[in-house]
Amino acid sequence: MVTLGFNRYGKAEVRVVRVSRGTGPDGSDEIRDWNVSSSLSGDLAGSHLTGDNSHVLPTDTQKNTDYAFAKRLGAVEPEVYALALGRHFVQTQEPITRARMSVEEFGWRRLSGPHSFARDAGSVRTTTVIVDRELGTSIVSGIKDLTVLNTTNSEFWGFPRDEYTTMAETRDRMLATQVSAQWRFRPETAGEDTDFAAVYAQATEALLAAFAQTYSYSLQQSLYAMGERILADVPALCEVRLALPNKHHFLVDLQPFGLTNDNEVYYAADRPYGLIEGRVLADDAPDEGIAFS
Missing domain, CATH: 3.10.270.10 (Urate Oxidase;)
Structure with a gap:
């Protein structure tokens, strides 16, 4: 006899580059360069046990949501972006009780002129946000x-x-x-x-x-x-x-x-x-x- 344990699914490493035109110093552009991964869990046993996908929001939809929220929110901090996405998935999908959003941010530094940047080498900024319907929200x-x-x-x-x-x-x-x-x-x-x-x-x-x-x-x-x-x-x-x-x-x-x-x-x-x-x-x-x- 076997049972299904904890499980989750999602879309990994969605590349999102958001340019905000003219919102930086002296009317310059701002840029956010993200690697976004979503992972959803909840009432998903049917998908594993019988192939019933009625509770499975497609991972392609998760990818499209990443892009749409980048447009709606602008060049915000990665934590703010991840919070909004996690809350969206839990609030709009009744079977989903927990969303784990992970964002890696690659830095860019300004060059001369309002529209030019150079990619920073080396370190990567990270954030992981979990939105759980019962346990609340946590940010690392x-x-x-x-x-x-x-x-x-x-x-x-x-x-x-x-x-x-x-x-x-x-x-x-x-x-x-x-x-x-x-x-x-x-x-x-x-x-x-x-x-x-x-x-x-x-x-x-x-x-x-x-x-x-x-x-x-x-x-x-x-x-x-x-x-x-x-x-x-x-x-x-x-x-x-x-x-x-x-x-x-x-x-x-x-x-x-x-x-x-x-x-x-x-x-x-x-x-x-x-x-x-x-x-x-x-x-x-x-x-x-x-x-x-």
Whole structure:
């Protein structure tokens, strides 16, 4: 005997580029570049068990809704866009009780002139909004693919050793990682009137400051310092989730060439890598309520 467990469906990675004409500084254009994914769940058992699609809003319709709401809302913050979409799906489709909207935003910087931009390389702004008919609304935003590096002020020693341990202890190493950070908004601060742009800027600045200012004895210590600093600087947030791959840099042996290497020449290893993950929560953080898996 088997039963159907939790299930959901949706449209993944809809590319939406929204240009708002003449709404920026001095009449310049504004641009939002999004990768949008929707996922709906609810009374969908019939589709799985008998092929009854009467409760299944087509994923193509979800895609078209993404485009229509981009037109209606304009170049808004990604959280505002995701909130509107999630509420729309739950409010207009009775069988759908939960909508999960995920938006990745790719940055562009202005060039000279009102209509010219260059794509920012590297980091991507993220947001995930869940609208649940019973549990309410929750917002987790953040940043990913943000590569940071300290050339020194990092050590790693005092770890346990066994018969398989070959790594030497180090009192001076290069520390680099590609940050994936998410921050959860307090329920009372997660609405259309929230200044999401300011929160993103403040949280990112706090993360970078903590990484730069922490003398690190482990990447775990750096993770906690970043989460702690974000929560201290941004009261609208109650939790920070971090995933930090250790981007290893190893000293090159230059002795065969008659040269010394005083922590100057490295090679950057691609894989394998250590992966450090953790959550930092405010003492008064409310229960998560809605899982974000």
